[in-house]
Amino acid sequence: MPRRTATLLTSALLLITMFCVGALLNVPYAEMSPGPTVNTLGSHDGDPVLSVEQKPGRKGRPKEYDTSGHLNMTTVRVTGSEYRMTLFGALSGWVRHDSLVVPHETLYPDDKSAKEVDQENAEEFSASQESAKAAALRELHIPFSTHVIVGSVEKGAPAHHRLHAGDVITAVDGIPVSKAEGVGKVVTQHKPGEKVTFTVIPAAKAKAAQKQGKKPPADDAKKVTVGTRKAPDDGRAVVGIQPAVGHTFPFDIDIKLADIGGPSAGLMFALGIVDKLTRTDLTGGKFVAGTGTIDDQGRVGEIGGIQMKTVGARNKGARYFLTPAGNCAAAAADKPDGLTLVKTSSIKDALGSLKKIRTGRTDELTQCKAH
Structure with missing residues (x-):
């Protein structure tokens, strides 16, 4: 066999082998798009994504104004926990503009099952809705009440089956608590192994009262004794709950959006609520999208997958994208053509930017810059 023919045949066999390896070899990565x-x-x-209704038994109804334009929340699509990416798949994802390849454990930590990850995302999504409502009503100067609740209970912890998500915590060891961080301050004064007494209003009774726009009834409070254990990181006493803030709003704000998880839609939900409850048309008919977590005070936090969200927004037709300040550099480093990235640190920032957009003063917007 001539040497040239042998060389070509060897090269072809190597290419075929590499192709087979690349097509069959699994790598520990996942894909975001x-x-x-x-x-x-x-x-x-x-169904309307956002709607406002009066509580049963209460008179009057909040005025809901007409809106125009878009205030789009954005999402990221991820491969499932059981998906096994091939080497070729990873290489393809790395070179594409509309895909992001990340370590599998980034989306699905080894110490959590896929079901636990889904549950955590659902809880974060629910919590983000409550924070969005609180931030919006606070911005509109509409009063509402707050209280400390059990946000979540760790499976197998001393509080498991003793306290339940949604229980309202009024006191710990007889000491009234009005902020979520106050719970931990009392619990950690104990030594691991000691017991803590919680005064709680059961979640079901608190929820029934809130549906009527009433505060959780103090007469329904009961005392629950819970043991403590040593925290694995610093040895302090813990009971295995995550305290959170609950709200009693003067009217129902219904958010209907299924199959969405995580906290990153908080900012856009808050802006949508403000738009519907104020006479001002916030967008002026413009197409604005965005992302970002939000807390009760209206502070905006960074999120994951920012590049995929800007691509998705631009593909849908957005011209402006409200971008958390902490994501600005990453978003600007790979900005889709025709999309203006607007730096946003709070709901007040966002409302100020929307005013500039609807009045045509876009040259005054604070835009994201790549470092």
Whole structure:
């Protein structure tokens, strides 16, 4: 066999072998890509994304104004926990603009099952809705009440089956608590192994009262004794709960959006609520999208998958993207053409930027810059 023919045949066999290896060899990575983007001012699956209704038995109804334009929340689509990426798949994802390849454990930590990850995302999504409502009503100067609740209970912890998510905590060891951090301050004064007494209003009774726009009834409070254990990181006493803040709003704000998880839609939900409850048309008919967590005080936090969200927003038609300050550099480093990235640190920032957008003063916007 001539040497040239042998060389070509060897090279072909090597290429075939490399192709087979690349097609069959699994690598520990997952893929993120642009997910659906939904207008919080519009409808989804036939229902309004945001709607306002009066509590049963209460008179009057908050005025809901007409809106225009878009205030789109954005999402990221991720491969499932059982998906096994091939080497070729990873290489393809790394070179594509509309895909992001990340270590599998980034999306699915080894110490959590896929079900636990889904549950955590669902809880974060629910909590983000409550924070969005609180931030919006605070911005509109509409009063509401707050209280400390059990946000979540760790499985197998001393509090498991003793306390339940949604229980309202009024006192710990007889000491009244008005802030979530106050719970931990009392618990950690104990030594691991000692017992703590919680005064709580059961979640079901608290929820029934809140549906009527009433504060959780103090007469329904009961005392629950819970043991403590040593925290694995610093040895302090813990009971295995995550305290959170609950709210009693003067009217129902219904958010209907299924199959979405995580806290990153908080900012856009808050802006959608403000738009519907104020006479001002916030967008002026413009297409604005965005992302970001939000807390009760209206502070905006950074999120994951920012590049995929900007791509998804631009593909849908967005011209402006409200970007958490902490994500600005990463977003600007790979900005889709035709999309203006607006730096946003709070709901006040966002409302100020929307005013500039609807009045045509876009040259005054604080835009994200790549470092």
